Amino acid sequence: MTRPVLSVKNLTTSFRSDGDWKSIVRDISFDVAPGETLAIVGESGSGKSVTSMSIMRLLDPAASRIEGSVQLDGRELLTLSEGEMRHVRGRDIAMIFQEPMTSLNPVFTVGRQIGEVLTRHRKMSKGEARKAALAMMDRVRIPNAAQRIDEYPHQFSGGMRQRIMIAMALAARPRLLIADEPTTALDVTIQGQILDLIKELQREEQMAMLFITHDMGVVAEIADRTLVMLRGDLVETGTTEDIFARGTHPYTRALLAAVPRIGSMEGEAKPLRFPAIDPATGEPKPLPPVASDIDRNAAPLLSVRDLVVRFKSGSDILGRPTGAVHAVEKVSFDLFHGETLSLVGESGCGKSTTGRAILRLVEPKSGDVVLDGMNVRELGHSELLRLRRRGQMIFQDPFSSLNPRMTIAQTVAEPLLKHRIVDRKGARDMAGDLLRQVGLDPVMLDRYPHEFSGGQRQRVAIARVLGLKPEVIVADESVSALDVSIKAQVCNLLMDLQERHGIAFLFISHDMAVVERMSHRVAVMYLGEIVEIGTREQIFADPQHPYTRKLLSAVPVPDPTRRSERRNQPIEELKSPIRPLGYEPPARHWREVVPGHLVMHEAIA
Structure with missing residues (x-):
């Protein structure tokens, strides 16, 4: 032996x-x-x-x-x-x-x-x-x-x-x-x-x-x-x-x-909750799909057209920029009431910048962002503050987005007081109620962020956002760092809140199995541009762009019988989005595969 x-x-x-x-x-x-x-x-x-x-x-x-x-x-x-x-x-x-x-x-x-x-x-x-x-x-x-x-x-x-x-x-x-x-x-x-x-x-x-x-x-x-x-x-x-x-x-x-599997959504028209686990037996208990229906004949809640975000890059001897990072380039999409649109792609493709630009956390260079009839790019300071009530963001790392010196009560109550939704006397009671909504006990109100697990901190971040009753939430890699069972719980929570309050989600992620389970529609980004967009079924069952197929083929399959298989994918880094000053990309052409399923014709240079 x-x-x-x-x-x-x-x-x-x-x-x-x-x-x-x-x-x-x-x-x-x-x-x-x-x-x-x-x-x-x-x-x-x-x-x-x-x-x-x-x-x-x-x-x-x-x-x-x-x-x-x-x-x-x-x-x-x-x-x-x-x-x-x-x-x-x-x-x-x-x-x-x-x-x-x-x-x-x-x-x-x-x-x-x-x-x-x-x-x-x-x-x-x-x-x-x-x-x-x-x-x-x-x-x-x-x-x-x-x-x-x-x-x-x-x-x-x-x-x-x-x-x-x-x-x-x-x-x-x-x-x-x-x-x-x-x-x-x-x-x-x-x-x-x-x-x-x-x-x-x-x-x-x-x-x-x-x-x-x-x-x-x-x-x-x-x-x-x-x-x-x-x-x-x-x-x-x-x-x-x-x-x-x-x-x-x-x-x-x-x-x-709790492991999401690519292909498990075949035949499902709506997003599907992760199965709940019976704590006594460990057996999964299937939960019903999200019941909300999307009316795409109505006006979209959020409409983005030709959004462009660029950052200065490099400098010459006089300190003048020599190039620009084309972080987001002519991105367009609509988001409807109660809908989840997922933005997927590798790090550096522009997903997070798109989400931040929509909420004016970074300033776009050009394009239009219209939220329920308001042109976000034209808003002054006071109007922008009102916008924050209607559009909120959940960040990837709750530990860095929660103030370590503030208790959970102070953290959750802060936006409520800032927007004058409630006075100081009622802020604590409302904060406790928000914690209940995300599955936490109000007795935790006097704790600090470091006293919570990663999944609990993410629930606190969601509670803080919910207090403003937003219509749109940008969830930026909000579950990517969580353990598999905690990830399932947080995803179910987001879908429950969507069904209860009609919230629209722009769900930014690189986890394709989670995206398949949660999304109504999916947009695939590469080098700052959307290269394919369609319903969840269209993207996962019939991917058309080579980059979309590459993303899907790379997903680990929870099946040990396929352990000897290799993907044989080419070893390459994402190409650089840095371009010389004044560079304008060529016009893009789109092909409609079926109604609602669009794919970019040529590869991005």
């Missing part, structure tokens, strides 16, 4: 709290064989990352205590000195972290950072390390690696920074790779490329891998075996095929039931 690369026995990790030890991970045991991928899954707070940090001995020894056994190729790691562990990290065990921008040193070039691993662990000279770093950059498919080796992390996109992290992790040919949520923050096409790349490099090196994630679609694609964690305990483990087909623990079944 092959000896495992990693053997973890009875691992318990505790942290000091109020003078006592509190266990966060309890009695975890597993093995990882050469060439095998073990996925650890669970929601935030389940102990996944603490397990990986315990294996790497990266926790502060003054505030943490690790018990049990962690053996790498039969060598006990928990008894090694810190100096000995430094030789193990990077050489024998490597780790890819979730956010590469916080893991890469901003003051060193990427070539130097990859080379540092080789000079330290492989005793190469600087010249040899540079050649090897360039070879690694080519191996992880960095375009024009020879020209980019001396660039800094901020000059790379998120997907390319993650490739640099993979190159650093694999440079010394480790026996074990720990990948901690390496694709969670990436666009679906970049995520697909990264997963294909990791699988290919693993096959070449026969490397063992510990893959930590809460995305069950990714688990199905990459893992041989799966370990499910809940609040620090191992609740189920087995082959990935068995877990998906015959998972027995209620929490495992709840995780799988």
